[in-house]
Amino acid sequence: MEPLMAVAIGILYATAIFMMLRRSIVKLVIGLMLLSNAANLLIFTTAGMTRGAPPLIPEGMSAPVGNVADPLPQAVVLTAIVIAFSVLAFAVVLIRRAYEVVKADDLDKMKETDT
Amino acid sequence: MRPEVALPVLLPLLSGAISLLFWRSRPVQRFIGIGGNLALLVVSLWLFVGVMEEGYITLEMGGWPAPFGIVLVADVLSAVMVLMTAIIGLLMGIYSLATTGRGHEKFGYYPLMHLLLAGVAGAFLTGDIFNLYVWFEVMLVASFALMILGGERAQMEGAIKYVTLNLLASIIFLTAVGLTYGTVGTLNMADIALRLDAAEHSGMVEVLAVMYMVAFGIKAAAFPLFFWLPASYHTPPVAVSALFAALLTKVGVYSLFRVFTLVFDQSMDYLQDIMLWAAAITMVTGVLGAAAQFEFRRILSFHIVSQIGYMLLGLALNTPLAIAGGVFAVLHNMVVKTNLFLISGITHRLLGTYQLKKMGASTVSAPGWQWPSFFQRFRWPVFRRYPGSSPNS
Numbered sequence: 001m002e003p004l005m006a007v008a009i010g011i012l013y014a015t016a017i018f019m020m021l022r023r024s025i026v027k028l029v030i031g032l033m034l035l036s037n038a039a040n041l042l043i044f045t046t047a048g049m050t051r052g053a054p055p056l057i058p059e060g061m062s063a064p065v066g067n068v069a070d071p072l073p074q075a076v077v078l079t080a081i082v083i084a085f086s087v088l089a090f091a092v093v094l095i096r097r098a099y100e101v102v103k104a105d106d107l108d109k110m111k112e113t114d115t
Numbered sequence: 116m117r118p119e120v121a122l123p124v125l126l127p128l129l130s131g132a133i134s135l136l137f138w139r140s141r142p143v144q145r146f147i148g149i150g151g152n153l154a155l156l157v158v159s160l161w162l163f164v165g166v167m168e169e170g171y172i173t174l175e176m177g178g179w180p181a182p183f184g185i186v187l188v189a190d191v192l193s194a195v196m197v198l199m200t201a202i203i204g205l206l207m208g209i210y211s212l213a214t215t216g217r218g219h220e221k222f223g224y225y226p227l228m229h230l231l232l233a234g235v236a237g238a239f240l241t242g243d244i245f246n247l248y249v250w251f252e253v254m255l256v257a258s259f260a261l262m263i264l265g266g267e268r269a270q271m272e273g274a275i276k277y278v279t280l281n282l283l284a285s286i287i288f289l290t291a292v293g294l295t296y297g298t299v300g301t302l303n304m305a306d307i308a309l310r311l312d313a314a315e316h317s318g319m320v321e322v323l324a325v326m327y328m329v330a331f332g333i334k335a336a337a338f339p340l341f342f343w344l345p346a347s348y349h350t351p352p353v354a355v356s357a358l359f360a361a362l363l364t365k366v367g368v369y370s371l372f373r374v375f376t377l378v379f380d381q382s383m384d385y386l387q388d389i390m391l392w393a394a395a396i397t398m399v400t401g402v403l404g405a406a407a408q409f410e411f412r413r414i415l416s417f418h419i420v421s422q423i424g425y426m427l428l429g430l431a432l433n434t435p436l437a438i439a440g441g442v443f444a445v446l447h448n449m450v451v452k453t454n455l456f457l458i459s460g461i462t463h464r465l466l467g468t469y470q471l472k473k474m475g476a477s478t479v480s481a482p483g484w485q486w487p488s489f490f491q492r493f494r495w496p497v498f499r500r501y502p503g504s505s506p507n508s
Contacts, residue, residue, distance in 0.1 A: 020283070025275060032282050039289045046297025073296065076245055080289060083252045090259055091278060097263070098271040110272040113346050 005045040012038035023107045025095045032091060036084035040077045047073035119165055120174040120187045122158040123197050123236040127151060127204075131229030141220055145212055148225035152205040155232060159194075159201035166194035173242065182306045188242035192442060196239045196369055199449050203361045204232045210457055211354040214464075219264050219352060227264070228358070231257035235362045239369060244378075245292050245302045247370065248285070251334070255281055258363060261355045262347065273347030280343040284333035291326035298323065308378045324379045324386055331374065335367030337427055338397040341420045345404060348419070349412035349469075353460030356412060360419055361453040365445055368426050375430060376438065390431035397424030411459040411469040415452070422448045 012034055019031030050069040057064050102109055130151025137143040165172055171190040175181060189197070207228070215224055234254025241247050263274045296302055298319050299310040311320060329340070336344040344364070348356055379386075401421025405414045422444070429441020463469055 020279070028275075028279060032279070035283070035286045036289075039286050039293065042290055043293030043296065046293050048297070072302075073293075076293075076296070076302075079245075079249060083249065086256060087252065087259075087282060090256060091282075094259070094263065094271070094274060094278060097266060098275055101266070101268045101271050107275070110275060113269050113273045113276075113350060 001049055001051075002045060005041065005049070009038050009041050009045065012041065024105050025098060025107060026105055028107070029088070029091045029095055033084075033088055036080070036088070040080050040084070043073050043077050043080065117165070117172050117174050119158055119162045120172050120189050120240060121176070123155060123162060123201070124187075124233055124240060126154050126158060127229040127233035127236065130154070131226040131233065134226045134229065135223070138223070141217070144220060144225045148228065149205075149208050149212070151229055152201070152208040152232075155236075156198075156201040156205050159198045159236075162189055163194045163198045165189075166191055182301055182303045185246050186242040186303065187240045188305075189240055192369070192372070193239045195442075195446065196365070197236050199446055200232060200235050200239070200362060203358070203449060203453055204228070206453065207354050207358045207361075210357070210460075214354055214460060215352060216265075222264055224261070224264060227257050227261050231261065231358065231362070235366055238366050242304055243302050244295065244304050244307065247304075248288055248292055251285060251288065251366070251370075254363070254366065255285065258359060261358075262351050264351065264355070267350070270350040273350040276343045277347035280333060280340075284330045284340075287326055287333075288330035291323055291330060294319070294326070295323055304373070304377055308380070311378065320379070321386070324375075327374050327379070328371070328386070328390070331367045331371045332393070333367075334364070335371060335423050335427070336364050336420050337393050337423055338400050338420075339393075341397070341401070341423075344420055345413060345416040348416040349410060353412075353456060353463065357453045357456035357460075360415070360456050361449045364419060364423055365449060368423060368445055371427065372430055372438070372441065387431060387433060390427060394424045394427035394431050397421065397427065399424075409471045411462060411471060411474075412456070414471075415455050415459060418455075419448075419452060422452065 016031045016034035016038060019027045019034065022028065022031075047070050050067060053066070053068045055064050055068040055071045098110070099105060104110075130147050134144045134147040134151075137147070162172070166189050171188060173181075173189075174187045176185045176187065178184070208225075211224065211228070231254055234250050234252075234257060237250035238247055238254060241250060259274065259278055262277060263270050292302070295307060299307055299314065301307055301310060314320075333340040333343075348359055351359075398421050401417050401419070401424060405417035405421065408414045408417060426441045426444045426448070429437045429439075429444060432438075459469065462474065466474055468474065
């Protein structure tokens with residue numbers, strides 16, 4: 001499972017960077033979205049994938065028995081998803097406003113503030 | 116139970132939430148704005164005094180013991196940074212009362228300012244690397260919204276670059292956090308340091324160190340990753356620019372100091388060389404960029420970049436004296452850069468322009484106002500003897 005995930009994450013990162021290098025601001029936001037998903041999958045995978053072993057503590061004991069899944073990366077990914085979602089919502093509003101003001105879906109037309 | 120460690124984070128969040136309740140009432144929002152900043156200053160002083168007496172204070176959130184739960188840690192560096200944040204927050208609040216337009220205040224200027232302060236204080240106080248990422252994002256989202264408040268074309272263009280590059284940095288940071296957890300199995304910074312010392316020095320550790328360096332380097336605006344800063348910092352209202360100049364890049368610098376003195380304190384010679392060169396080139400490019408500009412705020416924006424170089428040089432030299440000098444440069448720069456931005460606002464108010472070429476008659480038309488700037492530029496002589504302070508700007 002891990003090698004497959006590694007390839008998938010690599011493709012996601014590459015696609016995201018490619019999208020961010022395009023001139024269109026819509027594709028820029030798609031790139032940001034893919035990038036955060038890639039990072040979340042990466043956290044999920046590097047922390048170790050254990051199938052069918054929920055981290056439950058049997059009754060009368062104080063620690064789970066045997067090799068169980070690590071619950072912490074899931075909590076971390078959940079937090080990261082929420083953050084990525086809020087940032088994405090902001091980015092979508094931003095590109096809409098930018099499109100209204102600049103009247104172009106093109107980063108090359110947005111060079112007024114550069115030197 | 117030491118509440119003063121959590122209060123600098125909780126109070127701004129609370130005052131932000133309360134002023135959201137009074138969305139339509141401008142006077143109440145202004146009152147809560149100043150009141151919240153005053154309260155933040157009081158708890159920061161409380162924390163600072165406690166830390167000066169005891170050395171450091173920790174608070175385990177939710178009662179979970181240290182490597183498992185999230186801890187807030189206040190040592191002298193964190194406490195002094197939080198205190199500076201509170202002081203600058205209060206000054207910005209007062210300055211905003213006079214300079215912020217009705218249009219900005221109507222769309223949540225004060226709640227956003229409090230959210231920004233909460234994010235900055237959280238980043239300074241947390242002892243957990245993933246929690247640091249969360250506070251970075253809280254701070255960033257608030258700063259994104261503050262940056263585009265007003266909705267002018269320049270703000271939109273600046274904000275797109277600012278948002279993209281800062282999000283890229285955040286994702287690199289998040290990736291590094293995930294890989295750190297995969298490598299050492301903990302997220303507590305002190306615990307990561309212990310486990311990395313115990314583990315053998317593998318290539319993965321160096322990859323992680325470089326990822327943290329790049330992520331925080333973008334946020335701190337170090338060469339060659341600083342281009343978002345001069346493209347965006349001069350676009351929002353002056354009080355917002357000054358707040359950003361004082362706090363945001365400094366959080367990046369603080370994180371570099373924290374991570375490279377606590378977690379990656381093993382000797383990595385070529386990394387230190389990279390950081391030395393980056394710091395030196397940052398100083399030079401920042402100043403050269405500033406020299407080419409004629410817009411007051413753009414000059415100051417490039418100057419922030421140059422000053423970041425001085426701070427990083429302290430870290431890159433990596434001796435106790437150099438690091439102390441770097442920290443001093445951070446604190447000193449927070450005060451001076453804020454003041455310079457505020458002076459640019461006063462200049463704009465008096466003369467109606469940010470263009471230096473049109474400012475020639477300022478000493479004639481506004482006698483007396485050149486003196487604050489004059490003193491700022493020479494700096495207080497007492498500071499010039501310290502190793503961290505720079506002779507120029």
